[in-house]
Amino acid sequence: MLAAATASALLVLGLAAPAIAQDSGGVAWTVKTVDSENGTGRGSFSYDLEPGATVSDAMVVVNTGTVALPLDVYAADAFTTAGGDVDLIADASDSEDAGLWVSVATSEIVLEPGAQAEIPFTLTVPAGAQPGDHAAGLVTSLAGVEASAILSVERRLGARINVRVAGALLPAAQVENVRAAYAASWNPFEAGTLTVDYALRNTGNTRLTGVGAIEAAGPVGLFASRTPAEQLDEVIPGSTIEVRRTLPVSALGWVSGAVVIDPEGVGLGAGQLAPVVTDFSAPAVPWSLVALLAVVAGLVVAAVMLVRRRRAATVEGGPSGTQGQQG
Known part of the structure; x- marks a missing residue:
């Protein structure tokens, strides 16, 4: 799905079913890929092309609302947001890549209720x-x-275009800005929570996905823990996503670990790339346990002092010695 761009928002056709936009004012429409020699029932426009190649296609727009529907039509570069959604650059005129490769047959259409139109490009x-x-x-x-107006998510609707240009495919990933923070449990006998934030940047030339996990342990490997491997969002080349993971860790003053990413170039199969491992460390003081130990230590000290005072009092207040009388 295409996410909000600046103050406006987008929906994108990402499934086999048509994408739908609607609001409470009778404005509603759908878009879908046209069935042609390029494919049928497609969730998006995807092409494998040689440099210099040209392909023609079309998108179908249907006015499912109750009022006339004036629409602008255009193409723009796409990227992956920090949250993992696909978005378009805010101003289509700033496109520098595939957005410039698309020529639309018409930049404006008006559809009456129930009408539909094919938009060739x-x-x-x-x-x-x-x-x-x-x-x-x-x-x-x-x-x-x-x-400059604030648009609802129903105001713009589009379809994603993926182009794979022939040549050397070099998927690559880089983990950046790793931050770890430990929060102790209120229960001194329970593990605390380690929160790890990191950024995953696609430094290669293919769309990137894969799985990621977090490993962590206390000093000398004590209380080792690892998150289950989780599927990562697909990342367009040049884009960066931000990821947060949490895991339970029983720490003793310090925790260290690693972000472990098994990246995969989309369409290239798993196991093509070596894991990306980035280390981290953070203070991890189990404050509730420290507080408990402090209380116990205080009680022990108090008990020792009390025993000593009682012994001292017994010695001072005990019976004094007597001398025997001589006849």
Whole structure:
């Protein structure tokens, strides 16, 4: 799904079913890929092309609302947001990649209620295009809305375009900005919680996915813990996602561990890349246990002092010695 871009928001066709936009004012429409020699029942537009190649396709728009529907139509570069959604750059005129490769047959349409239209477009890969994956989106936007206005999520609707240009495919990933923070449990006999935040940047030229896990342990490997491997969001080349994971850790003053990523280039199969391992460490003081030990130590000291005082009092107040009388 395409997420909010600046103050506006988008929906993207990401499944086999049509994507739907609607609001309470009678405005509603759907978009879907056209069935053609390029494919049927497609969830998005995806192409494997040589540099210099051209492909023609179309998107179907249906006015399912009760009022006339004026729409602007355009293409723009896509990227992956920090949260893992696919978004478009805020201003289509700033496109520098696949958004520039798309030529739409019409930039404006008006559909009466119940009407539909095919929007043809042509995608031409530049002769000097770099190998790998390039992403864009073909968008229908409700016309007449100021760019500065706050739009609801139903106001724009589009379909994702994925282009894989032939050549050397070099998937790669980098883990950055790892931050770890330990929160002790209120129960001194329970493990605390370690929260690890990190950024995963796609430094290769293919879309990237994979699985990630967090390993952690106390001093000299005590109380080792590991999260289950979790599927990572797909990341467009050049984009970065932010990930947060938590795991229980019983720590004794310090915890160390690693972010372990098993990356995978989309469509290339698992096991193609070596794991990316990035170490971290953080203070991990079990404050509730420290407090308990302090209380116990205080009680022990108090008990010892009390015993000593009682012994001293017994010695001072005990019977004094007597001398025997001589006849």
